[in-house]
Amino acid sequence: MMTVTAWTLKFEHKTRRHIPSASTALTMGSILGLVQAILLISSAKPLLNFMGVGPDSLMLTHATRYLTLRSLGAPAVLLSLAMQGVLRGLKDTKTPLYATGDATNIILDPVFIFIFHLGVSGAAIAHVISQYLITAILFWRLMAQIDVVPPSIKHLQFGRFLKNGFLLLLRVIAVTFCVTLAASMAAHLGPTPMAAFQVCLQVWLATSLLADGLAVPGQAILASAFARKDYNKAAATASRVLQLGLVLGLILAAALGVGLTFGAKLFTRDASVLSIIVMGIPPINTLAFVFDGVNFGASDFAYSAFSMVAVPVLSVMLLSILSASHGFIGIWIALTMYMSLRAFAGFWRFGTGTGPWNFLWK
Template sequence: MNQDLESKKIPALLFQLSLPAITSMLISAVYNIVDRIFVEKISPLALSGVGITMPIQILQMAFVLLIGIGSSTLISIKLGEKKPHEAEVILHQAYKYIMIAMAIFSVIIIVFMNPILNILKVSSDVYPYAKDYIFIMVIGSIFGLPGFCLNNSLRAIGKASVSMKIVVSSALLNIILDPLFIFTFNMGIKGAALATVISQTYVTVLVFWLFAKSKNFPINLKFAMPVEKSFFKEIIENGAPSFYMQIFATFVNIIFNRSVVEYGNDLYLAAMTIVQAIYSFYHMVVVGIIQGAQPINGYNFGAKRYDRVRETLILTLGSSFIISISIFAIIQFYPSLLSGIFTSDKELLKLTNYSMKLYLFMLPLIGLHTVSSQYFQAVSKPKKASILSLLRYGMILIPLLFILPRFWGIQGVFISNVISDFIASSVAIFFISKELYYLKSNL
């Protein structure tokens, strides 16, 4: 596979690596949709319970991305530099760090569960659903999320199809378990959480087993590896942009949800939960393309093949823009095609369509921002990636959420997001234009 990363034609290689990633991301998006459909059948308040606890899950994923993206970026570059032993050491250290992080995170959330839910402004009607759901999710993360962390390294070594099969089978398992636990076993919201935890743990078992036993991988996971050079600093530096993104997204989600409830109501919160699921579907497609590009960019940047890096970047930017424009057109002209999948309630449908059209008005530019920030991570330029992440996920949006809704109510909440997306994406376009010129001048 390393030979392919260095010599195979970029369009074919990007397609080869992106298709499995897109497939797995789409299946995950379909799962998210199906999961929310099942949860909504319990009660619209149950759907609000899932939505209101999203900041906790976002914060949890911050540590998964910090270590997962940070380590996989370094692994790609080290393989490009022809240093497979160092890549193997990085994989081993990533496994240790994610296990420790998830255990500490879960203990903190369980101990401070009630104060945290109070901070999130969970209403008395939604409270039982939110508490039951998040308790099981954070306990299960100790076993479920390490696999998602190291799954990034599968793609980093060019095993995108293997990664896809794991994610797809996990999502299908979740879809099967959801109605079984929720309705057949009458577990309600607890059943939805348990189904997710079991499917996540399945990923962890498979990923760890493959890295430990597969003989055709360029690196393997050795659980008793002797202590050598520590890559902790490099892992953290390269994973920091994704970490900042998630941390800010946590605070933004809290402030945003509180603003939606304050200037709207719980039904608006249910509508935004649906909008976020639709956005997640779009985002996962774009991220799937980026995941296909990541090992190509990282490996060839390490090998100083800047011509291949530049070609991959241009192709990734173009693909994401086409997808963004297509989804944007559907949202603006035929929103019920998407929102109608989740609910048949006329009032909820109306609120969802209105919220989605305004909230995602800058969608054509968001894909360019996402590609740009992830590219700078892939080539170990974390400062630029961090700036882009901070701009879009809080630096602009948080102040606006405290100002604009005071004048325009719930509409001001959505407009705040539009302005933030526009400014952050404009900066991303500037950064990536300079990067393309830099790559061209170093050919």
Template sequence: MKATHFQSAALYHGLSTSTTRRTSMPIRRPALSCASRISATPSPFITLCAKPASPIQFTSPHDHDDDVPVPALLTNPNSDNSSLRSPESGNTHSHSDVRREILLLTLPALAGQAIDPMAQLMETAYVGRLGTVELASAGVSMTIFNIISKLFNIPLLSVATSFVAEDIAKTAAEEYLSEHSGIQNIGNGKSFERGNRKKQFSSVSTALLLALGIGIFEALALFLGSGILLNLIGVSTENPIHNLAIQFLSLRSVGAPAVVLSLALQGIFRGFKDTKTPVLCLGIGNLSAVFLFPLLMYFFQLGIAGAAISTVLSQYIGTLLMIWFLNKRVELLPPRMENLQFGNYFKSGGFLIGRTLAVLTTMTLGTSMAARQGPVAMAAHQICMQVWLAVSLLTDSLAASAQALIASSLSRNEYKIVKQITNFVLMIGMLTGICLMVILGASFRSLATIFTQDSEVLQVVRTGVLFVSASQPFNALAYIFDGLHYGVSDFPYAGFSMMVVAAISSTFLVFAPSHFGLHGVWMGLALFMALRMVAGFVRVLSKNGPWWFLHRDFQIA
């Protein structure tokens, strides 16, 4: 028998020993077209949907030479949420099961995704009432802050989720073997203790230390280089918003470590399949900002500086709460530094850093071109961008759920389940985009008055209703495809395709504003999202990429 990826029995850590069935069968495992860490990593969780002694057969362009023996199949027929089923149960999931699981994962993630954009909207609304110059200054500063702080944050969030989930699965396997195979000593020779003893995960410690180091670096870069960064995006010392922007950005830089740690912690909690704790902590942090904004901005008359301080305090409140909850569950630091996984984090996040850099470069170029149109145009652009990103990012929660489910199902060769997930999230993404387009098209003109009362700014903002509303279907599907790429670990395509899309869109952004003004900036950003959507369709429709199984028939013989 040939060597196999699977070196341990299929395990499910929540099973009752009284309901465990054991069987042995050969499985013909197709070679995946996308060599990735997630799909290629040995996993103790294997779902089998065939009768005993019936191999699974696939009609695909790939070789199926490896007969994989599974010495023990563990089932949990009493668990509704488990993807494991007994050999007699047939299919693992029905369409309704898949949809219910996606929705249950999406709802808490949706709340978490909505918190940060809503906080930025609230900050924009408060600053907008101070005046046009203040709003434009905050808009430029927020853009620079997002560029620096999110360059590594998004890859760290995605990688931490996968690494922590893998660590948990490994621990569950060792725990099962210790309990059911008579193994008393595992790992370094010490007995595995359950109960209230906090567990140690090197992936958790690595993510936290990386986040802290990156956060400190970002804070120093923003504080010391605020003037240089403003000049790079076209805000010179002669610009009326320059001095206020430096003040706002310098104060916001203090919150950079909290922002990076917050995203890393969210990834860690996702690895634990806990989306409620981050929502609770972030909600408390942002709720504090509701009281801090008027208190510092108006009562203490700190103005735009009060807005920045309020945001920083709320960020640290949410982050410290998450650290407190995490410390109750696991050891934050490992006993030995050599257990850390810095190399794996850097390797897996490389492609995503390139992708994130391409996105941020395009968005920054758009802001820079808008700033060159003057303070009124920049203020209007800031309002449109905040609404545009706030509503479109809501679909990112659906993409995150799809990513987790697809990665899990694909590692178990559940291609039919992956098809169901893919079709469902694309359909929901399209419907969400259409609904947002209709809602914003009908309400955006009135919605703009929340952010400013300046008649000149409002006049420009109302001309952007087509940009904000009509691009929503593109935005929704673009974010969905990001989740699909990550789910099949197609990180190279996600990175390289984004670079091509960004290059085309950036070229348009350089020349269009000179002919169309601020509308040229919005047209370029809409083109950027539309091309991202097209790139996603091209990959999914390809018969030779990681989505080959969408175009092949497979059956259980």
């Protein structure tokens, strides 16, 4: 019996793959998560002041408490995102789906908010618990497929990650700054416009997740095709993913155009907030996110980074002008233009056949 058990453990150990980049991603995700948590907790009030929540605002106490508690989940969020990336690289898209903590969050939210009467703090606690649950499930599944702990530090690929990671970090900062600035401008308009903006933003994020359903598998298939230099498959995959993205975008545009008018009451019963929500224009970002997946699959990180720096520069100018002249509606018009520019930047690289797509013109 001991011999069989020992042989089984040895066999299972051999079947697990050693992927240095995966170990590096998990290490960096853990470190960055801790750094992010410390920075957010220590600078909560200055950040909220920048966002338009001043010292005399009624939102400050609740917002500070919520941000501080949510920050405790930052290590779990970044680590789970790193593990999801590894699993997608292994073409395992089922595990991230099954491990989602939405069900846990949905169950815990009313418990902490209404039964325990914790309000916004309860919402933050529910989210943090769900994030650590996701991380535990993903880590358990990942350990069955790869050697999570590298044999030694020298096997980690920090240099390669810092090179590509810096480009992606530059891109994320530029993209996040634009949306953050829009939220700050909405907050400066007052609590009611900010509440309406938050509802529209959640609808926006929901459409983003739907777009990821096309972008992520497209990215994995394209990366595999480029690695094998199978350019016919790469072109066919990119074309089909973009076609599906366009169809999905049109469907979402129609659904949001009708649904937001009647479905806003699912978020709030405040008449003043509802009157502003229906004026919101949540931008359709399907094609923008699909193009991101296409360019990431082609490892075109430099273009993705620098194009997304140029786009927010113009978008910030539009936000400043339109928010000052048209208020809440101006913010969403500017964000719609911002997403359109992102989609155009992605199309330009693919459509002109430059960079990794130069084979399209040969």
